[in-house]
Amino acid sequence: MLEERDIRAFVYGATRYFEVAAQQAATIGSPFLVTQGSPEVHDFTGVIAVSGRRSGVVYFSAPRGMLTVLLMKMNESNVSQENLCDLVGEVANTISGNVRREFGKDFAISAPSVVAGSAGAIELPAGCRPVVIPINWRSHAAKLVVCLQ
Numbered sequence: 149m150l151e152e153r154d155i156r157a158f159v160y161g162a163t164r165y166f167e168v169a170a171q172q173a174a175t176i177g178s179p180f181l182v183t184q185g186s187p188e189v190h191d192f193t194g195v196i197a198v199s200g201r202r203s204g205v206v207y208f209s210a211p212r213g214m215l216t217v218l219l220m221k222m223n224e225s226n227v228s229q230e231n232l233c234d235l236v237g238e239v240a241n242t243i244s245g246n247v248r249r250e251f252g253k254d255f256a257i258s259a260p261s262v263v264a265g266s267a268g269a270i271e272l273p274a275g276c277r278p279v280v281i282p283i284n285w286r287s288h289a290a291k292l293v294v295c296l297q
């Protein structure tokens with residue numbers, strides 16, 4: 149089960165990403181525990197597998213519009229499907245990397261995998277209840293989902 153300080157590390161990782169990469173802060177909604185099923189996802193989801201002292205998955209899910217605006221904010225005019233997939237994977241990887249600095253070397257993260265569309269391809273660890281951290285940036289809503297044992 150995630151502790152409050154663990155969730156704070158992920159919140160900090162997410163806010164730090166937007167402050168640095170987008171040069172514009174994101175606001176974080178109240179994190180909540182999903183008690184049944186899997187959290188819904190947006191158009192694109194970057195998934196990071198975690199192993200070591202903690203195991204499970206962390207994923208960042210965002211709508212196409214948010215990723216498109218984020219690419220343009222980063223001075224990237226190519227908003228192809230491939231670039232959107234690369235970006236959502238980069239966001240998930242960077243946030244997880246920021247958290248890894250906090251948790252130490254026993255928090256091992258994989259390279260990101262990307263899911264476009266349905267969450268069916270995202271496998272949550274058995275018996276693990278995910279925590280959803282809502283992220284709002286400009287007029288867009290995304291989510292960071294943390295499911296660690």
